[in-house]
Amino acid sequence: MRERQATTTYLKDYRPPNYLIDTTDLKFELDNEFTLVSSKLSLRRNPEVEGWNSPPLVLDGQELELLSVTLDGQVLSHADYALNTESLIIATVPDQFVLEIQVRIKPIENTALEGLYISDGMHCTQCEAQGFRRITYYLDRPDVMSRFTTEIIADQASNPVLLSNGNLLESEELTGGRHSVKWLDPHMKPAYLFALVAGKLEFIEDLFVTCSGREVTLRIFVEAKDLDKCDHAIESLKNSMKWDEEVYGREYDLDIFMIVAVDAFNMGAMENKGLNIFNSSCVLAKPETTTDLTYQRIEAIVAHEYFHNWSGNRVTCRDWFQLSLKEGLTVYRDSQFSADMGSKTVKRIDDVALLRTVQFAEDAGPMAHPVRPDSFMEISNFYTVTIYEKGAELIRMMHHLVGDAGFRRGTDLYFDRHDGQAVTTEDFVKALEDANQVDLTQFSRWYSQSGTPVLKISDQYDAQNQQYRLTVEQSCPATPGQPHKKPFHIPLLIGLLDTDGTDLPLSLQNDLSGVNGSTSLTLEITSEKQQFVFENIPERPTPSLLRGFSAPVKLEYDYSSTDLEFLAQHDSDGFNRWDALQKRFVVLILDFAEKLRQGEEMELPTQLISICSSVLAESENDPQLAAKMLSIPTEAYLWELVDEIDVESIHRAREFVKQELATALNEPLLRVYREQSSNELYQATSQQMARRSLKNLAMQYLVWSGEERWLQMATEQASSGSNMTDVSAALGAIVNSMAPQAGQLSDKALDQFYLNWKHEPLVVNQWLALQAGCPREGALQRVEKLLEHDAFDIRNPNKVRSVVGVFCAQNRIHFHHIDGNGYRFLEQQVIRLDGINPQIASRLLTPLTQWGKHNKPRQTLMKQSLSKILEKGNLSKDVYEVASKSLG
Ligand code: B3K
Numbered sequence: 001m002r003e004r005q006a007t008t009t010y011l012k013d014y015r016p017p018n019y020l021i022d023t024t025d026l027k028f029e030l031d032n033e034f035t036l037v038s039s040k041l042s043l044r045r046n047p048e049v050e051g052w053n054s055p056p057l058v059l060d061g062q063e064l065e066l067l068s069v070t071l072d073g074q075v076l077s078h079a080d081y082a083l084n085t086e087s088l089i090i091a092t093v094p095d096q097f098v099l100e101i102q103v104r105i106k107p108i109e110n111t112a113l114e115g116l117y118i119s120d121g122m123h124c125t126q127c128e129a130q131g132f133r134r135i136t137y138y139l140d141r142p143d144v145m146s147r148f149t150t151e152i153i154a155d156q157a158s159n160p161v162l163l164s165n166g167n168l169l170e171s172e173e174l175t176g177g178r179h180s181v182k183w184l185d186p187h188m189k190p191a192y193l194f195a196l197v198a199g200k201l202e203f204i205e206d207l208f209v210t211c212s213g214r215e216v217t218l219r220i221f222v223e224a225k226d227l228d229k230c231d232h233a234i235e236s237l238k239n240s241m242k243w244d245e246e247v248y249g250r251e252y253d254l255d256i257f258m259i260v261a262v263d264a265f266n267m268g269a270m271e272n273k274g275l276n277i278f279n280s281s282c283v284l285a286k287p288e289t290t291t292d293l294t295y296q297r298i299e300a301i302v303a304h305e306y307f308h309n310w311s312g313n314r315v316t317c318r319d320w321f322q323l324s325l326k327e328g329l330t331v332y333r334d335s336q337f338s339a340d341m342g343s344k345t346v347k348r349i350d351d352v353a354l355l356r357t358v359q360f361a362e363d364a365g366p367m368a369h370p371v372r373p374d375s376f377m378e379i380s381n382f383y384t385v386t387i388y389e390k391g392a393e394l395i396r397m398m399h400h401l402v403g404d405a406g407f408r409r410g411t412d413l414y415f416d417r418h419d420g421q422a423v424t425t426e427d428f429v430k431a432l433e434d435a436n437q438v439d440l441t442q443f444s445r446w447y448s449q450s451g452t453p454v455l456k457i458s459d460q461y462d463a464q465n466q467q468y469r470l471t472v473e474q475s476c477p478a479t480p481g482q483p484h485k486k487p488f489h490i491p492l493l494i495g496l497l498d499t500d501g502t503d504l505p506l507s508l509q510n511d512l513s514g515v516n517g518s519t520s521l522t523l524e525i526t527s528e529k530q531q532f533v534f535e536n537i538p539e540r541p542t543p544s545l546l547r548g549f550s551a552p553v554k555l556e557y558d559y560s561s562t563d564l565e566f567l568a569q570h571d572s573d574g575f576n577r578w579d580a581l582q583k584r585f586v587v588l589i590l591d592f593a594e595k596l597r598q599g600e601e602m603e604l605p606t607q608l609i610s611i612c613s614s615v616l617a618e619s620e621n622d623p624q625l626a627a628k629m630l631s632i633p634t635e636a637y638l639w640e641l642v643d644e645i646d647v648e649s650i651h652r653a654r655e656f657v658k659q660e661l662a663t664a665l666n667e668p669l670l671r672v673y674r675e676q677s678s679n680e681l682y683q684a685t686s687q688q689m690a691r692r693s694l695k696n697l698a699m700q701y702l703v704w705s706g707e708e709r710w711l712q713m714a715t716e717q718a719s720s721g722s723n724m725t726d727v728s729a730a731l732g733a734i735v736n737s738m739a740p741q742a743g744q745l746s747d748k749a750l751d752q753f754y755l756n757w758k759h760e761p762l763v764v765n766q767w768l769a770l771q772a773g774c775p776r777e778g779a780l781q782r783v784e785k786l787l788e789h790d791a792f793d794i795r796n797p798n799k800v801r802s803v804v805g806v807f808c809a810q811n812r813i814h815f816h817h818i819d820g821n822g823y824r825f826l827e828q829q830v831i832r833l834d835g836i837n838p839q840i841a842s843r844l845l846t847p848l849t850q851w852g853k854h855n856k857p858r859q860t861l862m863k864q865s866l867s868k869i870l871e872k873g874n875l876s877k878d879v880y881e882v883a884s885k886s887l888g
């Protein structure tokens, strides 16, 4: 459906459905060209609707060929219903009735990958958010929950495996080489959780015994060639099931849990009841083909989709404005799980890094929206970092405010109270309030107000009275549709360090909470300006503010470089130790960027070198944290922190710091590289991953120093590394090196890599992404060439993301080249893709939407490209919404 019909849907217009569907019996007859979908729905009037005036039945449907409609056994004629591109309307229906509908669809022509489509010869579905209406006419909204049965009939040879939600009821051989199966899902569910898979698949199987002793069969379905890549996912699944029982008291509720891997998928994975469908990149792993990062990502996504069984499926969303009800909560749950499986501090660092770059940028741009939005044109555009990651931060803050036991009481009440219901974010907050007798009214503004709050903090030390005073002021910039904000309720976790770097016991003046004396304290910020006075502070302390990033805010406090260096060495909060060093790097890089503009000399401060060198010296204690601490802030983060982005100076200043630090630390880096290199058999344990991350960071630095011998060393690792983590880190280091000799070495290494791995699509994606991100001259030409390569396929979202996505979002110096060619490239790709896959096209647009922080010439070019897209006309709702909102 194209822009002419692009209307806005508002939360304030929400009305309960007029009709409910108690049971949904589906029959799919799969054929190469067409699929016949027959449905039998038992409907009744919704008793909750007040002032009943026998409204028409309006079923959603898109791109369907209607064959027949029968109401209570009577075939309806054209005069009995109306049909348009979005719905089937039956003007008069009884209070209770059975509707039978037959439609024909063409999965083979479905390139949007929504509804029923074909991925690599296999039938599969994606129904969230509004894909079910591309399968049959239905009340395609999450507050209509129904009991589903699914019958599938298909050719046995080409589709030996036929899957749907729930438990398998029966299967039967039919004549003519066909067979049929029937699945029953006993749990009521909205249509967005429906799934069907048919194809040539094989599976690995395991067993999980739940806490109450029930046996659950676990199966992962993949193409035969991938059977050796399922172990990690199944381990992750078992760990998740156990964790959810232990931490949230949630038990699985069917006899079988299935995961299917497909190649063409718009996002990471989908939590369909009992039948999760995964992008193959988020499930398949083996040491030779998969990096540690992907191992961790798989663990997190398997857990995420599994956790949805309760936070999303058993308790679902009333409408799509409530998306964060399930996504924020489930991201929070998966982040807790990952923290428990590995390092809490490092997990927090990774989450905050994503939030502070991508989400803060979204909050500052034209697509900013509250965690619970008020309106949308296309709901697919709202699967955002705000809904997911900021949504998770809100849950995290509430957990912080009510404590561990209180949070568990709250989630227990939420799940018990709303099991089988479609509810709102208010219902979640209410359960936490009721279980803890707290008032979260002000806190709830986090759900309705968009934008990133700013906390401005100043301090004063009174030596005579041994008092330390913190003054905290909050504000929040205007965002689209929200010029003024009311104060947020912000948990601000702090500590105070004495001159030795030890935490001081904290006692707050007039504090009645009884927590005085502890060394970390949560200040509850609720007004625009507040003061806190700490007693018995013997000397001027160094404040450690926003420990663990206790709230998704921007902190403004006038730290000196010395303060930051001190905190980087002494803060007892691991997150803040990391953050202090990051902040120190930021100050330095931005200062160098200014020096570059002024043509002044740059010199790395010796104190910073010595801190980095002691991080290396002590890296054995926590190799992964050490690797994080020594990671230079990304361009994305630096851009987020400045008012106007100077693309070149920031890039060059950052390169300079990398190279200088690498040179200064050559010796300890080499020592760490050697110490952490080992011949042990690859295991995806957090200990081994930590070592590899430090080792490869050291190697990366050595290569940055630009010396030939380190490039040779990386080349050696790239060709002989025994696992993909080592190989791809080395290859990445060479590909990203700006040393004069790197170009040739990199071409050679890339060619060899391709030869080795061209039969593994997921490895080929890495190969594409590495090249798209390469900062050497000629980047755009290389990317254009990649689009012509045999390995590229515009219909496969993973390939598009690896090439176009990586170039435009990560290769910043080239995408934002002042000649505007990068922008025009994206403009063309978006237009081309919009005809194929609107969701992917719209997502790729993000870098252009953030024109607001660029200098005038770039702003003009970026806006020109957005206008060109709009001028093209006949756009999808997805792209139309983003492009038009971006131009304001
Ligand atoms: N719920 C799905 C996302 C669906 C996106 C639809 N455009 C995956 C997840 O968040 O678990």
Ligand code: ZN
Binding pocket: 304, 308, 326, 327, 330
């Ligand atoms: Zn999710």
